[in-house]
Amino acid sequence: MARDRRKKRGDPRPGPAGGEPTEGGLARDGAPGAGPGRREPNALWEWAKSLATALVLFFFIRTFLIHTFVIISGSMEDTLLVGDLLLVNRAAIGSRIPGTSIRIPGYSHPKRGDILVFDPPHERNMKLVKRLVGLPGDTLEMRNKVLYLNGKPLDEPYVRHDDRFGDDSHPWMAWQERYLLPDERNGPYRPTRDNWGPIVVPPDRYFMLGDNRDTSLDSRYWGFLEGWRLEGRAVLIYFSYEKDPPTPFAWIRKVRWSRIGDRVR
Numbered sequence: 001m002a003r004d005r006r007k008k009r010g011d012p013r014p015g016p017a018g019g020e021p022t023e024g025g026l027a028r029d030g031a032p033g034a035g036p037g038r039r040e041p042n043a044l045w046e047w048a049k050s051l052a053t054a055l056v057l058f059f060f061i062r063t064f065l066i067h068t069f070v071i072i073s074g075s076m077e078d079t080l081l082v083g084d085l086l087l088v089n090r091a092a093i094g095s096r097i098p099g100t101s102i103r104i105p106g107y108s109h110p111k112r113g114d115i116l117v118f119d120p121p122h123e124r125n126m127k128l129v130k131r132l133v134g135l136p137g138d139t140l141e142m143r144n145k146v147l148y149l150n151g152k153p154l155d156e157p158y159v160r161h162d163d164r165f166g167d168d169s170h171p172w173m174a175w176q177e178r179y180l181l182p183d184e185r186n187g188p189y190r191p192t193r194d195n196w197g198p199i200v201v202p203p204d205r206y207f208m209l210g211d212n213r214d215t216s217l218d219s220r221y222w223g224f225l226e227g228w229r230l231e232g233r234a235v236l237i238y239f240s241y242e243k244d245p246p247t248p249f250a251w252i253r254k255v256r257w258s259r260i261g262d263r264v265r
Contacts, residue, residue: 067232069117075210079158083243088117088232103228115264117231122222129234130218134207141197160212167194172221234264
């Protein structure tokens with residue numbers, strides 16, 4: 001009878017051996033009970049946190065480490081072809097914090113001969129890719145299509161000439177006159193596509209040229225490139241296909257298998 005009265009009054013003492021929980025919610029070994037108050041993890045919240053983490057990592061990698069770029073013009077032929085898809089190393093020369101001109105330092109500096117992706121000064125919402133040929137302090141000039149660096153002709157085996165229009169002048173090129181060497185300021189200065197300079201590259205500025213020299217709109221026309229505009233160094237062709245002439249499903253039917261995996265030089 002005493003045992004029955006204890007049950008009716010809700011005696012909190014442990015029940016019989018065997019670990020069965022009593023009204024106190026604990027088994028004899030102290031493990032939590034599976035009572036109705038226990039909450040199951042919120043699967044939707046866990047999924048949302050995982051997705052948010054993945055997105056943060058994606059944008060971090062894309063903004064500060066690795067970016068992709070597709071070639072849509074022939075200004076870098078034959079080094080880069082229309083339809084080449086590039087991996088661009090942002091960390092190599094430092095990356096710009098979006099929306100600012102502030103740069104995070106890289107582990108190397110831009111070098112002459114680098115193929116770089118950058119934000120051009122003459123066009124918003126556009127990225128270009130060209131070859132770096134002039135560093136701060138360099139003296140550059142071109143005579144009959146030959147580029148001279150500090151008074152000596154530069155060996156450029158990558159250059160292609162596709163002369164469709166002849167050696168033309170352009171009003172944009174008038175900017176060069178401000179950077180002429182002092183002994184070159186006598187008389188009028190009339191730069192053309194194939195004959196210009198000598199001009200001196202100022203501090204924290206770079207001179208960019210396309211490898212397809214006769215069709216490239218580059219620093220000859222729009223001027224020196226500020227250092228903060230550099231986006232990264234092109235390092236690898238990870239995919240390539242023929243975009244011209246237009247072909248349905250060209251990215252499947254017109255793949256350039258021999259270019260996939262090529263380093264960019």
